[in-house]
Amino acid sequence: MKFRFILAPVITLLVGTPASAAPKEVDFSRRDGVYSSQDFAKDFGSFSSDNCLTRIEDQTLRITYPKGKKIEGLRGARVPVPPKGNYVLGFKIKYAKDFEDGLHGKQFGLAGGAGYTGGRGKEAREKGDGWSVRLQFDSYNGKVANQVYVYHSDMKDKYGESLGSQEQKFMLQKDRWYDIRLKVTMQSSPDKADGLIEVWEGGVRRIKVDKIRFARTKDGCEVSELALEAFCGGAGIVPTRDNHLFIDNVRWWSEKTPSSRKRPSMLTDEAP
Numbered sequence: 001m002k003f004r005f006i007l008a009p010v011i012t013l014l015v016g017t018p019a020s021a022a023p024k025e026v027d028f029s030r031r032d033g034v035y036s037s038q039d040f041a042k043d044f045g046s047f048s049s050d051n052c053l054t055r056i057e058d059q060t061l062r063i064t065y066p067k068g069k070k071i072e073g074l075r076g077a078r079v080p081v082p083p084k085g086n087y088v089l090g091f092k093i094k095y096a097k098d099f100e101d102g103l104h105g106k107q108f109g110l111a112g113g114a115g116y117t118g119g120r121g122k123e124a125r126e127k128g129d130g131w132s133v134r135l136q137f138d139s140y141n142g143k144v145a146n147q148v149y150v151y152h153s154d155m156k157d158k159y160g161e162s163l164g165s166q167e168q169k170f171m172l173q174k175d176r177w178y179d180i181r182l183k184v185t186m187q188s189s190p191d192k193a194d195g196l197i198e199v200w201e202g203g204v205r206r207i208k209v210d211k212i213r214f215a216r217t218k219d220g221c222e223v224s225e226l227a228l229e230a231f232c233g234g235a236g237i238v239p240t241r242d243n244h245l246f247i248d249n250v251r252w253w254s255e256k257t258p259s260s261r262k263r264p265s266m267l268t269d270e271a272p
Contacts, residue, residue: 021253021254021255021256022253023090023251023253024252024253025250026043026044026249026250026251027248027249027250028043028056028059028247028248029059030056030059031056032055032056032057032058033055033056034054034055034056035052035054035055035056036052036054037049037052040054040079040228044079044226044228045079046079046080047077047078047079048077048078049074049075049077049078050076050077051071051072051073051074051075051076051231052074052077053065053066053072053074054073054074057246059248060094060247060248061246061248062245062246063230063244063245063246063247064242064243064244065103065231065232065239065242065243065244065245066239066242067240067241067242068238068239068240069238069239070231070236070238070239071231071232071233073105073231073232073245074228074229074230074231075229075231077227077228077230078111078115078225078226078227078228079225080224080225081223081224081225081226081252082224082254083112083222083223083224084222084223084254085185085221085222086183086184086185086186086254086255087110087183087184087223087226087252087253087254088181088182088183088252088254088255089109089110089181089182089226089250089252090179090181090182090250090251090252091108091179091180091247091249091250092177092178092180092247092248092249093107093172093177093178093180093246093247094175094176094178094245095139095144095172095174095175095245096174096175096243096244096245096246097174097175098241098243099144099243099245100237100239100240100241100243101139101140101141101142102139102140102236102237103137103138103139103232103236103239103243104136104137104138104139104232104233104234104235104236104237105136105230105231105232105233105234106134106135106137106149106229106230106231106233106234107134107135107136107137107146107229107230107245108134108135108180108182108226108227108228108229108230108250109133109134109135109149109182109227109229110132110133110134110184110223110225110226110227111130111131111132111133111223111224111225111226111227112130112131112132112186112214112215112220112221112222112224112225113129113130113131113215113219113220113221113222114127114129114130114220115130115131115132115224115227116130116131116132116151117132117134117151117160117227117229119159120151121151121155121156121158121159121160122158124151124152124153124155125153125154125155125156127217128190128215128220129215129217129220130151130215130220131150131151131153131214131215131220132150132151132160132227133148133149133150133182133184133227134148134149134150134160134227134229135147135148135149135182135199136148136149136162138236139236142174143171143172143174144171144172144174145170145171145172146169146170146171146172146199146201146206147162147164147168147169147170147207148163148164148182148197148199148207148209150162150163150197150209152195152212152215153213153214153215153216153220154193154212154213159234163197163209163212164197164207164208164209168206168207168208168209170201170206170207172201177246177248178201178202179202179203179249180199180200180201181199181200181272182197182199183197183198183199183200183255183272184196184214184223185197185198186214186221186222186223187212187213187214187215187221189221190215190216190217190218190221191216192213193211193212193213194211194212195210195211195212195214196208196209196210196212197209197210200271200272205271223254226252228250230245230247255272
């Protein structure tokens with residue numbers, strides 16, 4: 001249970017880090033009960049989703065992966081943000097104690113332009129006008145692995161690519177809260193492959209993937225959406241029971257990037 005004074009709407013402006021726009025945060029300080037698409041839209045300012053199996057439990061967001069079904073939970077969920085050359089998306093995450101081994105799927109991330117997902121790799125490659133970066137999870141041996149899953153203009157196949165080395169997967173325990181930050185820094189121009197993805201867990205950088213050309217069009221070379229998707233699917237098992245994922249303290253902001261493009265987070269493992 002959280003104990004806090006609520007002095008403002010659920011979206012709260014926080015004190016920004018140096019050279020950063022003030023972050024926004026949604027902390028789900030609501031009564032227990034169903035959390036609908038309309039509630040999402042009220043808290044985040046704008047929201048669209050194909051599937052929304054969510055509720056508030058102890059002032060956190062609970063997402064259900066239902067028994068016997070895939071690609072359900074929080075699917076196709078997007079929140080538009082002012083287009084920028086980079087964004088940081090932070091959130092707290094906890095997998096339920098009985099989260100099943102064998103589950104595989106996608107989690108929160110960022111997107112821009114056409115925001116390709118869902119097997120639209122050919123369009124991302126041929127049109128070059130959109131991309132997405134989400135975390136991918138795999139539950140096995142009592143833990144849950146996380147890595148990045150990307151659609152981009154230089155991809156080879158129909159489905160997204162798990163970029164980064166095997167060593168850049170990081171393991172999370174079940175029934176424990178973790179603080180995650182994902183930062184996407186766009187390439188410097190449509191013809192350059194100098195984009196960057198970074199992920200921190202608990203303030204320690206776990207993933208760094210560089211030399212990415214996210215898109216080949218000017219409009220595609222910006223971060224313009226939060227991809228608040230969380231569902232099981234792909235190669236994983238079909239859930240044999242209802243499984244639950246918990247989310248809290250979703251926040252997002254853009255950092256000012258020097259004209260030299262010497263990005264501070266490229267030079268340190270500390271979280272932005």
